[in-house]
Amino acid sequence: MRAPLVVFGLLVAAAAAAPVLAPYAPERIDLAARREAPSAAHLFGTDELGRDVFSRVIYGARVSLAVGLLSAAVAGASGVAIGGIAGYGGGAVDAALMRATDGMLAIPRLPLLMIAAVVLQPSIPWLIVLVGLAGWMETARVVRAEFRSLRGAGFVESARACGASHRRVVVRHLLPNAAAAVAVSVTLAVARGILLESALSFFGVGVRPPAASWGNMLYQAQSTLGSEPWLAIAPGAFILLTTISVSMIGDDLAEQSVARRL
Amino acid sequence: MTPLPRFLVRRFVHAVPLLLLVSVLVFLLIHAAPGGPLAIYLANPNVRPADIERLRRALGLDRPLWQQYWTWLWAFVQGDWGYSFSDGRPVAARIVERMPATFELVAVSLAGALVLTMPAGVGAAVARGRWIDRVVTTASMIGVAIPAFWFGLLLQMIFAVSLGWLPSSGRATPGGADAIDHLQHLVLPAAVLAIVLASGWSRFLRGSMIQTLAHPFIVATRARGLPPPRVVLRHALRNALGPLIALVTVDAALLVSGAVVTESVFAWPGLGSLFTEALARRDYTVLMALLMLSAAAVVVFNFLGDLAHAVIDPRVPAA
Numbered sequence: 410m411r412a413p414l415v416v417f418g419l420l421v422a423a424a425a426a427a428p429v430l431a432p433y434a435p436e437r438i439d440l441a442a443r444r445e446a447p448s449a450a451h452l453f454g455t456d457e458l459g460r461d462v463f464s465r466v467i468y469g470a471r472v473s474l475a476v477g478l479l480s481a482a483v484a485g486a487s488g489v490a491i492g493g494i495a496g497y498g499g500g501a502v503d504a505a506l507m508r509a510t511d512g513m514l515a516i517p518r519l520p521l522l523m524i525a526a527v528v529l530q531p532s533i534p535w536l537i538v539l540v541g542l543a544g545w546m547e548t549a550r551v552v553r554a555e556f557r558s559l560r561g562a563g564f565v566e567s568a569r570a571c572g573a574s575h576r577r578v579v580v581r582h583l584l585p586n587a588a589a590a591v592a593v594s595v596t597l598a599v600a601r602g603i604l605l606e607s608a609l610s611f612f613g614v615g616v617r618p619p620a621a622s623w624g625n626m627l628y629q630a631q632s633t634l635g636s637e638p639w640l641a642i643a644p645g646a647f648i649l650l651t652t653i654s655v656s657m658i659g660d661d662l663a664e665q666s667v668a669r670r671l
Numbered sequence: 672m673t674p675l676p677r678f679l680v681r682r683f684v685h686a687v688p689l690l691l692l693v694s695v696l697v698f699l700l701i702h703a704a705p706g707g708p709l710a711i712y713l714a715n716p717n718v719r720p721a722d723i724e725r726l727r728r729a730l731g732l733d734r735p736l737w738q739q740y741w742t743w744l745w746a747f748v749q750g751d752w753g754y755s756f757s758d759g760r761p762v763a764a765r766i767v768e769r770m771p772a773t774f775e776l777v778a779v780s781l782a783g784a785l786v787l788t789m790p791a792g793v794g795a796a797v798a799r800g801r802w803i804d805r806v807v808t809t810a811s812m813i814g815v816a817i818p819a820f821w822f823g824l825l826l827q828m829i830f831a832v833s834l835g836w837l838p839s840s841g842r843a844t845p846g847g848a849d850a851i852d853h854l855q856h857l858v859l860p861a862a863v864l865a866i867v868l869a870s871g872w873s874r875f876l877r878g879s880m881i882q883t884l885a886h887p888f889i890v891a892t893r894a895r896g897l898p899p900p901r902v903v904l905r906h907a908l909r910n911a912l913g914p915l916i917a918l919v920t921v922d923a924a925l926l927v928s929g930a931v932v933t934e935s936v937f938a939w940p941g942l943g944s945l946f947t948e949a950l951a952r953r954d955y956t957v958l959m960a961l962l963m964l965s966a967a968a969v970v971v972f973n974f975l976g977d978l979a980h981a982v983i984d985p986r987v988p989a990a
Contacts, residue, residue, distance in 0.1 A: 508685070512692035515969040516962065520931055523950055524697075524958055528704040604818055608932060611820050612947060627821060634824060635832040645821035652816035 413657035420651055424470035431464035436619050444637050454639040456629065466643050469621040473648070476537050476622075477603035477655075483541025484602070485595040488548025489584075495549065496556025497579060507553070510546045518543050519608055526614040536615060540602050548594040555587035589666035596659035600652045607648050623648045682977075686970045693966040694747075698740050701955045747963065753956040757949070762960045765945065772842055773929045773941030776860055780930075781923055783865035784872060788915075791869065792876025797903055799881060807873060814870025823863045823936035830859060840938035860937040864930055868922055875918055879911040886910075913984035920976035921969075928965035 423430055432452075439459035447454040453462035495506040522543050525531075531539055559565060559582075568578050609615030610624025611631075618625055623644040630640035712718045712726065727733050731742060746753070752762035795807035831839030837855050838844065844852050883889065884907050892902050929942025938944065942961060949957035 508688055509692060511685075512689045512696075515689060515966045515973075516693055516696070517928060517931075517965045517969070520946055520962055520965065521697075521700075523931075523947075524962065525700060527950055527953065528700055600816065607818050608820060611818075612935070612950070614950070624818075627824065631824065634828050638828050638832075641821070641824050641828065645818065645824065648818050648821065649813070649816060652818075653812060656812065656816050 413654040416654040433461040433464045435468035453643040465621040472622040476606040479537045480540035480602035481598035484544035484598045488545035492549035492552030496553035551590045600655040752960045757952040757954045777925045780864035784868035787869035788872040792873040795877045796880030811870040819932045883911045917976040917980040924968040924972035927968035
């Protein structure tokens with residue numbers, strides 16, 4: 410089951426090598442070649458300004474993948490911090506943090522982000538932070554559960570008895586045990602981040618034109634589905650390819666961590 | 672079922688601070704907007720600064736934030752949801768008029784998704800590793816990973832634009848709205864929503880069926896010579912059904928919150944479309960009410976899901 414990793418690796422490599430791979434500059438307007446169907450010169454056709462869709466898809470990959478990966482990092486880091494404090498601290502802190510987690514989970518993620526994006530008009534780095542902050546809850550729950558089940562374990566008690574600080578217990582003993590579960594939840598957060606970015610941009614409140622992201626390319630393609638369907642097919646297919654490969658990587662990680670436990 | 676009342680009370684007690692937290696977050700977010708709820712007037716050159724100041728006083732926006740919050744919350748709890756900034760009508764009226772469309776779309780989609788899920792999930796689990804399983808696993812993987820709006824666009828391109836079989840958007844053709852026309856409008860959005868829901872559900876059902884089928888009690892029923900369909904349907908499915916029903920009930924919160932993406936892509940005039948319309952107009956009172964409604968729906972349907980699970984499966988302590 411290495412195929413999803415290879416696909417995802419290729420996508421990341423293509424995004425990184427965008428200036429080399431893209432035959433045209435992504436924002437280069439060519440009014441003589443507007444709305445052209447896919448051809449040898451323009452693999453995925455051109456849009457209403459004559460921009461090359463293939464080049465835009467490759468450059469868009471940079472934005473979409475960056476939002477997916479970095480927002481998952483934000484979500485993972487805040488999830489580990491919040492879940493760790495709740496699980497290790499216990500008591501009232503735990504109760505308060507878990508209520509906050511439930512509260513965040515009760516708000517539909519996409520509408521909340523849509524409002525936040527309209528209100529705050531975020532640049533791409535802020536968009537990454539927003540998407541990340543909307544996704545820490547799953548990781549927090551997983552980490553809290555792991556910490557709570559391990560807090561009373563013999564090896565933790567013996568480490569404490571040997572004089573290890575709380576910090577050392579958490580970093581050296583608890584976190585490594587929670588790592589597998591965190592990896593699964595962060596992988597899922599990557600797929601979710603990519604989907605959220607594309608949906609936000611599709612509704613015109615995420616990545617703003619002229620910068621290309623897969624979502625805002627679909628936003629622009631929406632009005633010309635009948636005459637220029639290629640504008641809608643390529644960006645969507647790339648979103649799907651990415652989210653499928655990421656979810657399959659997540660499934661593999663989950664299976665491995667279950668297998669290790671048995 | 673004796674522990675039920677206490678469990679009810681506890682869940683209710685938990686739900687109150689949770690919804691308060693949501694309301695604070697939503698309130699602060701909207702007031703963080705440049706110009707706050709009056710942003711729409713700031714952009715309008717016909718509105719003089721003096722008018723804005725007068726409106727700010729009239730709406731109480733010059734008072735401390737916490738006072739504004741309490742006033743808003745107190746009114747909100749009493750059912751006074753304020754007036755829409757875009758058309759001046761009561762927010763509650765605008766929401767209520769959109770409810771039937773959402774209810775229709777989501778109810779049909781939930782039913783369709785269940786019809787797809789049961790055979791897919793059970794079949795894949797029973798035929799684990801064989802071609803049926805591969806088809807179900809692959810299809811549901813795609814259904815979970817696909818952006819719903821792109822899926823909607825694809826169906827529009829195929830069935831509305833290319834083939835011309837079905838209308839691409841709306842709930843009825845203006846003028847000639849008979850039952851057939853109505854159904855034709857419903858097909859594509861309901862298909863998108865049902866397939867997306869069924870993908871998640873059948874992955875879940877497959878997983879829990881596989882777990883259940885591995886239990887010793889299933890081996891025992893097989894050993895007693897019960898016919899395989901009976902083993903699967905009467906014994907295994909019954910055990911795997913509880914968690915699925917809980918999941919389905921949680922997703923049924925869409926009945927009240929609206930399916931934002933699907934409704935917007937197909938211009939289905941429900942709560943989801945109301946949300947994106949309000950978003951485009953910066954209609955904050957409507958957005959706030961819709962978000963609170965959705966959060967309340969999630970809390971209530973989560974509770975109902977646990978309740979349903981506990982009723983179906985007596986082993987589940989209602990906690």
